[in-house]
Amino acid sequence: MIRIEHLTKRYGTRAVVEDVSLTVERGQIAALVGTSGSGKTTLLRMINRLVQPTAGRVLIDGTDTATLPPHLLRRRIGYAIQGHGLFPHRTVAQNIATVPRLLGWDADRIRARVDELLALFQLPPAEFRDRLPHQLSGGQQQRVGVSRALAARPELLLMDEPFGALDPVIRASAQADLRRIQRDLGTTLVIVTHDIDEAMALGDRIGVMDRGLLLQYAAPGAILTAPATPFVARLIGTDQRPFHLLSLTRVADIATPGMAGGAPVPADATLRDALALCLWSGRDALPVEGGGVVTLDALRRAARPDGRPDDGPPDGGAAG
Amino acid sequence: MTAPRTAGPPDDRGRAVIGRVALALAAAGLAAFLLWPQAFAPLLRPLTQNGAPPIYTQTSLLALTLWHLALVAAAVAASATLAVGLGILVTRPGWRDFLPLARTVTSVGQTFPPVAVLALAVPLMGFGSGPTLLALFLYGLLPIFENTLAGLTNLPPAVAEAARGMGMTPAQRLVQVELPLALPVILAGVRLSAVIALSTATIGSTVAARTLGEVIIAGLLSSNTAFVVQGGVVVGVLALLIHAGFVWLERRLSA
Numbered sequence: 001m002i003r004i005e006h007l008t009k010r011y012g013t014r015a016v017v018e019d020v021s022l023t024v025e026r027g028q029i030a031a032l033v034g035t036s037g038s039g040k041t042t043l044l045r046m047i048n049r050l051v052q053p054t055a056g057r058v059l060i061d062g063t064d065t066a067t068l069p070p071h072l073l074r075r076r077i078g079y080a081i082q083g084h085g086l087f088p089h090r091t092v093a094q095n096i097a098t099v100p101r102l103l104g105w106d107a108d109r110i111r112a113r114v115d116e117l118l119a120l121f122q123l124p125p126a127e128f129r130d131r132l133p134h135q136l137s138g139g140q141q142q143r144v145g146v147s148r149a150l151a152a153r154p155e156l157l158l159m160d161e162p163f164g165a166l167d168p169v170i171r172a173s174a175q176a177d178l179r180r181i182q183r184d185l186g187t188t189l190v191i192v193t194h195d196i197d198e199a200m201a202l203g204d205r206i207g208v209m210d211r212g213l214l215l216q217y218a219a220p221g222a223i224l225t226a227p228a229t230p231f232v233a234r235l236i237g238t239d240q241r242p243f244h245l246l247s248l249t250r251v252a253d254i255a256t257p258g259m260a261g262g263a264p265v266p267a268d269a270t271l272r273d274a275l276a277l278c279l280w281s282g283r284d285a286l287p288v289e290g291g292g293v294v295t296l297d298a299l300r301r302a303a304r305p306d307g308r309p310d311d312g313p314p315d316g317g318a319a320g
Numbered sequence: 321m322t323a324p325r326t327a328g329p330p331d332d333r334g335r336a337v338i339g340r341v342a343l344a345l346a347a348a349g350l351a352a353f354l355l356w357p358q359a360f361a362p363l364l365r366p367l368t369q370n371g372a373p374p375i376y377t378q379t380s381l382l383a384l385t386l387w388h389l390a391l392v393a394a395a396v397a398a399s400a401t402l403a404v405g406l407g408i409l410v411t412r413p414g415w416r417d418f419l420p421l422a423r424t425v426t427s428v429g430q431t432f433p434p435v436a437v438l439a440l441a442v443p444l445m446g447f448g449s450g451p452t453l454l455a456l457f458l459y460g461l462l463p464i465f466e467n468t469l470a471g472l473t474n475l476p477p478a479v480a481e482a483a484r485g486m487g488m489t490p491a492q493r494l495v496q497v498e499l500p501l502a503l504p505v506i507l508a509g510v511r512l513s514a515v516i517a518l519s520t521a522t523i524g525s526t527v528a529a530r531t532l533g534e535v536i537i538a539g540l541l542s543s544n545t546a547f548v549v550q551g552g553v554v555v556g557v558l559a560l561l562i563h564a565g566f567v568w569l570e571r572r573l574s575a
Binding site for chain 2: 102
């Protein structure tokens with residue numbers, strides 16, 4: 001668990017991050033979203049102290065990070081950045097082994113870990129281990145960058161626009177991979193992005209930042225249905241709201257008993273997928289795999305702010 | 321992995337092969353000339369007048385070449401040590417203020433002509449190799465310093481950021497990331513200094529340093545063109561070979 005308390009960074013009199021407090025529970029993903037210059041990257045870099053905070057503190061599992069030497073702190077925290085930052089003179093295996101080597105793992109353990117991570121990211125170890133970064137595609141470089149960040153099994157992973165350089169197709173699959181791996185490993189993740197879609201797709205909590213202030217920190221549903229300020233509403237964009245809302249719920253959650261014709265929809269598909277299928281196939285109801293139906297009426301209700309089946313309170317609230 | 325590094329358009333490959341063959345021939349010719357100079361006497365005789373000797377025999381050409389190379393190697397090693405050290409120092413946080421000073425020191429070394437350094441050093445150090453060593457050392461500082469600076473400051477920002485973010489200490493970043501990535505650029509500076517020093521070393525013979533300049537000066541004093549040519553050609557071929565060796569090394573390292 002990571003707790004940020006009244007964190008502030010000033011350069012001279014100009015505050016880049018102003019009195020931000022938030023908590024990320026163990027195993028959850030917090031997505032910080034905002035325009036460029038909003039302070040989200042500075043906030044992230046204060047967590048591993050690449051930027052020294054002016055005021056406030058960061059607690060990781062109760063330990064104040066200011067009490068640790070910065071380089072030792074950073075070895076405990078995974079860090080992946082835009083443009084991956086792979087060391088161009090080192091092979092894929094050596095890149096991934098960076099932090100384990102700094103921590104003094106023995107060679108066998110490092111080799112086993114490198115192969116394990118390469119396999120996890122669908123890069124066959126025998127083929128990729130000894131390649132140099134420039135011999136990889138953009139998507140492969142990005143996966144090696146994330147593997148490197150995860151190499152020493154950090155409990156906390158920080159990512160700064162990790163998918164910024166990828167094309168949309170690879171980007172979507174990279175996000176899905178990250179989500180799957182993060183769930184499997186139980187890693188706590190703080191990710192910075194300027195892309196609200198990415199924040200919606202990944203975040204258990206979304207933090208919206210503007211001009212150094214954290215305007216709202218809440219679950220995606222609450223951000224959509226109860227934006228704290230006009231800026232938050234504008235950032236989400238009114239045209240995509242119903243679709244974002246639909247993509248937060250699984251078909252199984254609103255399925256009702258009944259029968260319908262045609263090809264079934266998977267129970268773990270999102271309502272957005274179901275709506276697309278309804279519209280495309282001209283049906284008013286879809287059978288759900290494993291029983292039940294989902295109707296166009298139910299989808300229509302779920303796409304409205306007051307119609308969500310599991311509409312929790314807007315927890316977290318605004319801070320700052 | 322299957323194609324060699326030189327693989328490229330057929331034109332390039334052809335040129336690379338021709339270049340390599342030419343270098344190998346030059347190296348073989350140089351070795352043969354240094355080991356059996358008398359065998360080349362008929363070749364050089366047309367350049368002599370009044371039955372003057374076509375081959376310099378006062379000192380063995382092989383010995384002079386080795387002396388010459390040793391002098392250059394010593395001077396360049398000293399320049400590289402100081403210049404790379406200064407380059408590392410002024411790129412560390414807290415030492416940036418010394419950059420202008422370091423720049424002044426290294427450019428003064430380049431501004432002073434080696435001949436002037438020799439003239440000023442002889443009264444202090446006496447005749448022999450000392451003044452030449454000093455002149456070559458000072459002359460070689462600037463290219464190595466500037467290239468070290470360029471190599472260490474032009475690190476891709478994402479790479480520098482990653483090295484810090486991974487938890488490397490400043491010393492680990494320098495040794496494991498910054499220097500290896502800057503090495504090809506630093507070596508290019510060393511190459512420049514070495515090639516310049518190789519030709520400049522010849523003037524050391526005016527103050528009694530044992531270099532191939534001795535042969536050229538003897539030729540000039542006795543109007544023996546054959547001596548001038550053999551001294552000049554040996555230095556020239558050495559410069560080409562050293563240049564090629566460094567280029568090869570730089571390419572390998574910047575893979």
